[in-house]
Amino acid sequence: MDFGASMFFTDYSMAPGELGQALESRGFESVWAPEHSHIPLTRKTPFPAGGDLPRRYYGAMDPFVTLTAAAMATKRLKIGTGICLVAQRDPIQTAKLVASIDTISGGRFLFGVGNGWNQDEMENHGTVYATRHKLARENIEAMKAIWTQSKAEYHGEFVNFDPMMAWPKPVQKPHPPVIVGGAFPFSARRAIRYGDGWIPQASRGGYGEIAELIPRFREMATEAGRDPSKIEITVWFPKRDLDLMKRYQDLGVARVVFNLESEKADKILPVIDSWADLMAKTNA
Numbered sequence: 001m002d003f004g005a006s007m008f009f010t011d012y013s014m015a016p017g018e019l020g021q022a023l024e025s026r027g028f029e030s031v032w033a034p035e036h037s038h039i040p041l042t043r044k045t046p047f048p049a050g051g052d053l054p055r056r057y058y059g060a061m062d063p064f065v066t067l068t069a070a071a072m073a074t075k076r077l078k079i080g081t082g083i084c085l086v087a088q089r090d091p092i093q094t095a096k097l098v099a100s101i102d103t104i105s106g107g108r109f110l111f112g113v114g115n116g117w118n119q120d121e122m123e124n125h126g127t128v129y130a131t132r133h134k135l136a137r138e139n140i141e142a143m144k145a146i147w148t149q150s151k152a153e154y155h156g157e158f159v160n161f162d163p164m165m166a167w168p169k170p171v172q173k174p175h176p177p178v179i180v181g182g183a184f185p186f187s188a189r190r191a192i193r194y195g196d197g198w199i200p201q202a203s204r205g206g207y208g209e210i211a212e213l214i215p216r217f218r219e220m221a222t223e224a225g226r227d228p229s230k231i232e233i234t235v236w237f238p239k240r241d242l243d244l245m246k247r248y249q250d251l252g253v254a255r256v257v258f259n260l261e262s263e264k265a266d267k268i269l270p271v272i273d274s275w276a277d278l279m280a281k282t283n284a
Helices: 016-025 055-059 063-072 091-104 119-124 129-148 186-194 214-223 242-250 265-282
Strands: 002-007 030-033 078-085 109-114 152-155 160-164 178-181 197-199 232-236 255-260
Touching: 002 016, 002 078, 002 265, 016 030, 016 063, 016 265, 030 063, 030 109, 030 255, 063 078, 063 091, 078 178, 091 109, 091 129, 119 129, 129 152, 129 186, 178 186, 178 232, 186 197, 186 214, 242 265, 255 265
Parallel strands: 002 030, 002 255, 030 078, 078 109, 109 178, 178 197, 197 232, 232 255
Antiparallel strands: 152 160
16 A cells, blocks of 8 residues: 655745655655645635634645656655645646646656635636536546547536647546545545546544445445446545554555645654654555
8 A cells, every 4th residue: 555645835844855855765655735726814615624724725835836846856756636626727727737747757647636615715716616516527527638639629518618739648648547535425426427536534524434435435436337446545644553554455545645734854754754664564
């Protein structure tokens, strides 16, 4: 089972290249960067974790910039958006970004996507909160057309363009894996419909531990006509517990990703060392 780490890269955190090198040297598989373009002062939807948003939410750098820096500082480490808010992005420009970063990194990009929770942030981008899920799906379908077709076109309710040409095409074929994040069961359904993978959080308000729901997810995939073995599961922010890691491993989880605070190396390196020790014990 692979292990990765996620950080809100900011102007006061460990730099992405520095963290990438630290992770790669310890045998980690991937580094992930979340996304928020900005945080409005109004709040139509509550912060899922409760309370006020931490500073890192409005201080986050652009994930494609930080992940490019991490890719250039490493040779094998995979780089992933965790997650990219596709419902508030232009699909043509985002398809270009994904193809470009996959090319520059030599095919190491993991396209984690999600539909978001912050209504005010979305509306500043012109996204209607009530229809964000369909818009996100059309954006991803349109991007897949751009990545895989020499003369791509797409005609949907929200996304519409006639035949066009856009290069580069991604190094990974047919395209980088689209890994869908969010709450169960809604994100599970979306992952089954158009994803190559699924990113559930280890625990949320609706459940105590995602391990209990993984068999149901695979049943849902089979019922929808998908081969569940073709949809990788990435568990987000689990407890640092060997028995739990072994359970995930037995359940066929592809990777776990742990959270790192937006801190400098003196505080981050001991944390990743402890995870490296757990990783070694898990995969012994």
